[in-house]
Amino acid sequence: MAGTIQSNLKARRTASRRGTEEPAFVKWTLITIGLAFALLFLLVPLVNVFYQALEKGVRFYLAALTEPDSWSAIRLTLIIAAISVPLNVVFGLAAAWAIAKFEFRGKAILITLIDLPFAVSPVVSGLVFVLLFGMQGYFGQWLDDHNIKIIFAVPGMVMATIFVTFPFVARELIPVMQATGSEQEQAALTLGASGWQTFWHVTLPSVKWGLLYGVILCNARAMGEFGAVSVVSGKIAGQTQTMPLRVEELYNSSKLSGGTAAFAVASLLALLALFTLGVKTWVEWKTRRNYELAQRAEANFQSQI
Amino acid sequence: MKQIGVIENWATQPAERRAPAPRDPANNCVDLEPDAASSMNGFPERSVGEMFAAPNKAAGLLILLTLACLAGGLPRNSSAAERSILNVSYDPTRELYQDYNVAFVNYWKGKADQLITIKQSHGGSGKQARAVIDGLEADVVTFALAYDIDVLATRARLLPANWQTRLPNNSSPYTSTIVLLVRKGNPKGIKDWDDLARPGVSVITPNPKTSGGARWNYLAAYGYELKRSNGDEAKARAFLKAIFKNVPVLDTGARGATTTFVQRGIGDVLIAWENEALSSVAEDGKGKFEIIIPSISILAEPPVAVVDKFAKRHGTEAIAKAYLEHLYSEEGQEIAARNHYRPRLESVAQKHAAEFPQLKLFTIDELFGGWQKAQTTHFDDGGTFDEIYQGSR
Numbered sequence: 001m002a003g004t005i006q007s008n009l010k011a012r013r014t015a016s017r018r019g020t021e022e023p024a025f026v027k028w029t030l031i032t033i034g035l036a037f038a039l040l041f042l043l044v045p046l047v048n049v050f051y052q053a054l055e056k057g058v059r060f061y062l063a064a065l066t067e068p069d070s071w072s073a074i075r076l077t078l079i080i081a082a083i084s085v086p087l088n089v090v091f092g093l094a095a096a097w098a099i100a101k102f103e104f105r106g107k108a109i110l111i112t113l114i115d116l117p118f119a120v121s122p123v124v125s126g127l128v129f130v131l132l133f134g135m136q137g138y139f140g141q142w143l144d145d146h147n148i149k150i151i152f153a154v155p156g157m158v159m160a161t162i163f164v165t166f167p168f169v170a171r172e173l174i175p176v177m178q179a180t181g182s183e184q185e186q187a188a189l190t191l192g193a194s195g196w197q198t199f200w201h202v203t204l205p206s207v208k209w210g211l212l213y214g215v216i217l218c219n220a221r222a223m224g225e226f227g228a229v230s231v232v233s234g235k236i237a238g239q240t241q242t243m244p245l246r247v248e249e250l251y252n253s254s255k256l257s258g259g260t261a262a263f264a265v266a267s268l269l270a271l272l273a274l275f276t277l278g279v280k281t282w283v284e285w286k287t288r289r290n291y292e293l294a295q296r297a298e299a300n301f302q303s304q305i
Numbered sequence: 306m307k308q309i310g311v312i313e314n315w316a317t318q319p320a321e322r323r324a325p326a327p328r329d330p331a332n333n334c335v336d337l338e339p340d341a342a343s344s345m346n347g348f349p350e351r352s353v354g355e356m357f358a359a360p361n362k363a364a365g366l367l368i369l370l371t372l373a374c375l376a377g378g379l380p381r382n383s384s385a386a387e388r389s390i391l392n393v394s395y396d397p398t399r400e401l402y403q404d405y406n407v408a409f410v411n412y413w414k415g416k417a418d419q420l421i422t423i424k425q426s427h428g429g430s431g432k433q434a435r436a437v438i439d440g441l442e443a444d445v446v447t448f449a450l451a452y453d454i455d456v457l458a459t460r461a462r463l464l465p466a467n468w469q470t471r472l473p474n475n476s477s478p479y480t481s482t483i484v485l486l487v488r489k490g491n492p493k494g495i496k497d498w499d500d501l502a503r504p505g506v507s508v509i510t511p512n513p514k515t516s517g518g519a520r521w522n523y524l525a526a527y528g529y530e531l532k533r534s535n536g537d538e539a540k541a542r543a544f545l546k547a548i549f550k551n552v553p554v555l556d557t558g559a560r561g562a563t564t565t566f567v568q569r570g571i572g573d574v575l576i577a578w579e580n581e582a583l584s585s586v587a588e589d590g591k592g593k594f595e596i597i598i599p600s601i602s603i604l605a606e607p608p609v610a611v612v613d614k615f616a617k618r619h620g621t622e623a624i625a626k627a628y629l630e631h632l633y634s635e636e637g638q639e640i641a642a643r644n645h646y647r648p649r650l651e652s653v654a655q656k657h658a659a660e661f662p663q664l665k666l667f668t669i670d671e672l673f674g675g676w677q678k679a680q681t682t683h684f685d686d687g688g689t690f691d692e693i694y695q696g697s698r
Binding site for chain 2: 130133134135136137140144147149151152234235236237238239249251252253259
């Protein structure tokens with residue numbers, strides 16, 4: 001996805017030039033088709049979520065969100081994200097650092113492993129943990145004897161979330177770290193900085209926007225994940241239901257108001273998506289600006305000598 | 306200053322130069338060579354720590370807070386003050402147990418002077434049984450059919466094998482049957498089971514592998530043809546094959562199938578629990594659906610049981626036992642009837658007689674030799690259902 005940033009950058013820089021020799025009507029047809037698709041498949045469902053959520057008025061909307069089981073689902077979703085996202089930042093930084101800065105045997109395997117969660121179906125990601133930590137699983141008996149609960153409790157849900165969101169931070173950082181190269185760090189080291197100082201003062205500042213971007217995506221997925229979490233949750237209302245699971249439960253309730261309540265909770269997830277998009281746009285803008293500033297500064301520097 | 310400029314560039318810092326921040330003594334490198342240390346003096350000290358300083362603290366605080374919430378929110382197993390039991394149930398009982406839990410909490414407060422909370426979990430009956438086997442610590446299970454509780458006894462030894470004799474009426478406090486739900490005006494003219502096998506009729510029923518209701522549906526149709534053909538199994542299999550040829554989607558649970566039929570508008574007829582059909586008509590319908598009572602159907606007995614191993618561990622055996630026994634009381638039976646389950650208690654049944662029409666009902670023991678046998682013959686891998694379903698594709 002850092003690739004997108006790069007190509008966006010390029011697009012902006014070449015925007016002033018004529019991109020194509022095609023006649024105008026081709027251009028407009030393509031734009032119309034693109035816009036129509038986006039409207040039909042992206043915007044209409046999104047607007048509909050909010051329309052359905054507010055169908056019975058603001059008071060019902062707020063009541064639906066503060067209803068104890070829904071409220072507990074909102075809280076649990078935040079807790080799971082607050083645990084799994086920071087851990088994935090640490091894992092992601094370590095993995096990206098290793099991949100971008102070092103040559104070692106098995107590097108290709110590590111890269112493939114990082115991508116694994118993207119390739120595996122979420123249901124399988126959940127089942128893996130049930131097979132390991134469930135009562136019939138490999139560690140099940142031991143855990144049961146020591147009365148440690150992993151599956152159908154918060155720890156299992158956190159594990160499944162970490163598994164599913166693992167690639168986001170690392171995937172964002174690897175290209176950025178590779179692009180920056182290791183000259184700066186080498187310079188810092190020759191100037192006498194310790195490894196830790198180099199990391200903190202040189203490496204991290206240079207990748208911070210990529211990192212933020214990864215964190216945002218990671219967080220969005222952590223809060224929105226359904227499949228893997230559903231398998232390990234046990235779906236206990238008010239205890240192990242996250243927001244996506246709560247939406248399903250409410251929608252399946254035969255009570256007439258169930259659908260509206262489901263959309264009320266869903267609207268929070270939609271808001272999260274909008275927020276994610278907003279931050280993403282901001283980060284991209286920031287990256288572009290930094291790039292331009294750096295270019296200008298370099299030109300200044302060149303003219304000074 | 307030239308050197309600093311270069312470093313700033315490399316680090317893609319914004320080009321507006323700030324004066325180097327005063328050196329933080331904490332950042333001193335102990336093992337620096339003297340001249341290297343002096344160049345470190347000029348090293349731009351704008352670190353990520355500084356840039357993200359405020360958000361960092363806020364994030365740290367947030368994490369701490371949420372962890373505190375988490376610690377507070379975790380269920381504590383044996384606190385005497387607030388007991389909690391978990392009822393792991395099947396798909397269409399959400400509303401029944403929401404109502405019943407409120408009543409039971411009140412009842413228990415009066416009886417034992419103890420405030421309790423009751424948690425619910427719902428899903429396809431077979432799927433839920435699997436979850437309990439995998440360690441979902443249910444104090445009580447209230448499933449769609451006896452086999453799903455048998456599995457808890459045989460495969461995971463969570464309760465004794467004779468669990469079904471511990472409560473009256475085969476441990477089934479309420480019953481139901483399988484009926485047909487059609488769209489308003491019955492456009493396809495569905496009157497009985499044999500109409501489901503007609504070409505061009507689209508039938509909705511969930512997957513018998515994961516849903517208990519679906520297994521009752523299957524056995525009801527099978528039993529109808531067995532009775533009609535005087536016990537000809539081959540005819541019954543062919544009949545089921547014709548029906549499943551008309552099934553466009555197999556949902557994993559009964560509630561999912563109802564949603565498919567009622568809200569997504571797919572199919573001409575839904576094979577459903579009577580309670581699901583009645584509540585669809587009562588809640589969503591507004592005259593959009595009609596219930597067709599077939600000439601004969603199966604007596605569905607959804608059983609309940611205390612899961613001894615987990616209840617013992619949580620110290621909730623007394624509550625769990627009372628929770629199930631109270632289902633047989635007048636209050637429990639009334640709540641079941643209001644949620645469209647057929648009550649066992651005669652007095653309550655008479656009050657609701659209008660809602661539950663009399664029809665010929667056969668039992669699973671009578672036609673299929675009990676759940677264990679029905680399960681292995683029909684629903685286990687390689688059983689009759691697999692044969693029928695593959696044949697009908």
